[in-house]
Amino acid sequence: MSMKSRFQSRKLKYAIALSAAVVIGACSSDDDDDDALIDNGVDNEENVDEGGAGQAVSVLLDASQEIPAPVGVPAGASGSAEVQVDENGVVTATLGVSNLSGPAAMAHIHRGFAGSTGPVLIGLTTDDGGSTWTVPSDARALTEEEIGAFNRGELYFNVHTAANAAGEIRGQIDAGNATRFLVRLENISTENTLNVASTGTTQPVPLSPGAYIVHRNEVDSPLLLPRDAANAGLEAVAEDGNNEPYPAAVPGAAPFSTPVGADEPGPIGPGGAYEFTIQGVDGDKFDFVTMFIPSNDWFYTATDADNSLDLFVGGQPVSGEVVASDIAIWDSGTEADEEPGTGANQVQRQAAPNTGDIDPDTRVGSIDGRGQSVSLNERVLRVTITPQP
Ligand SMILES: [Ca+2]
Ligand SMILES: [Ca+2]
Ligand SMILES: [Ca+2]
Structure with missing residues (x-):
């Protein structure tokens, strides 16, 4: 170009x-x-092109990043994830959560900068009742624009519970390159x-x-x-x-x-x-x-x-x-x-x-x-x- x-x-x-x-x-x-x-x-x-395509990014999730502020969240509620996006936009991720107010009902990757909210791009699935989440093999790949969003730190994990349907813990996926x-x-x-x-x-x-x-x-x-x-x-x-x-x-x-x-x-x-x-x-x-x-x-x-x-x-x-x-x-x-x-x-x-x-x-x-x-x-x-x- x-x-x-x-x-x-x-x-x-x-x-x-x-x-x-x-x-x-x-x-x-x-x-x-x-x-x-x-x-x-x-x-x-x-x-x-700077940024992290191919780079593994570690992400910490907590209630303080969540918008709107969640309610009734136990003090130790948290999550930890590792995520990678290859040059074709295929996402690999493992996310573990603990000490939530109840079982994690859903986990997604969204597009939005820290401090704002945005739409779901990828849904994660769980085999153990909500403690560990991964990207299913049939998930769609990210588009070129979405790979750009990953590289600039514009994607985030959001984990939903019954008490906090809009999200209880959140973690910005930011490799720090932007x-x-x-x-x-x-x-x-x-x-x-x-x-x-x-x-x-x-x-x-x-x-x-x-x-x-x-x-x-x-x-x-x-x-x-x-x-x-x-x-x-x-x-x-x-x-x-x-x-x-x-x-x-x-x-x-x-x-x-x-x-x-x-x-x-x-x-x-x-x-x-x-x-x-x-x-x-x-x-x-x-x-x-x-x-x-x-x-x-x-x-x-x-x-x-x-x-x-x-x-x-x-x-x-x-x-x-x-x-x-x-x-x-x-x-x-x-x-x-x-x-x-x-x-x-x-x-x-x-x-x-x-x-x-x-x-x-x-x-x-x-x-x-x-x-x-x-x-x-x-x-x-x-x-x-x-x-x-
Ligand atoms: Ca006009
Ligand atoms: Ca008018
Ligand atoms: Ca009109």
Whole structure:
């Protein structure tokens, strides 16, 4: 694969002071206000896959890693596992558990970073009533993307009991080869950001709970596929700010929901932010979607090459604010567009979710590419990616 040619084709981007007025439209995008960057355009001579395919990983399970927090767990409840994934994705694992509140009823390997939950990939079986679990010989192999998830420490064991059906002990399968990154999505709009021409007024641009993914796809972000008609996860975020359907619609998609400093899921207005932690190895990419709320079906996402942000450049972890031109407003192609900030079928005013006329153009694409425009006086979203010690 040609990481090299990709990076060679990309120019160094310079910091430019943010101009007072930025109009995003068919002929003018937010390419104009590159005011910081993580993309230094360094050539990547060779893309070496790091990580643990073939490597045996030891895993300790306990109640403290479990989400949500389990109840009535004996102090010594624990598990110990050894797991290996070969280059074809075939998983071998042995898991022993002890001191649970009752017999272990199920044990699975899931996809999700530490601190989040995600779908089951592989079910384990037991021959001794729940003390020891293994991957059955007829279990499916991991896909290429799931092997990537294993290599970056994104898989975990979860053991279920009657008392804790959602899980009593959990253990992250992490060989320690990955870099941890804190991702911050910050709303930097103000009361004066969105121009509403029909009323001659301005509005802020709130952003919604959304979804993110770390992946290795060469051509496109899985969050945006298919591109000729939005997946159900994207439609729900883009029209209604609802991220619940995404994990089922797109394997590996994970929700972010609760603003920094809040107790409950909700949108972020000016000054608000979402934060979450991801992990990656060289070659891993990151993408996200969050609704441009004063719209029918618009969202912010990465528009870097392959619609994803590289987590490593020249083999080194990226660090800092994502260059503004690598983020843009897209349309999910699922609802006809009304004037931003006023439409009766937009989420702030509509009678019910998923209400509005069919979009005459069903393609998932940037509003620039679809010939649409919006008048913004300021930037709305700042994304910062910071490697963690
Ligand atoms: Ca639309
Ligand atoms: Ca719809
Ligand atoms: Ca609507």
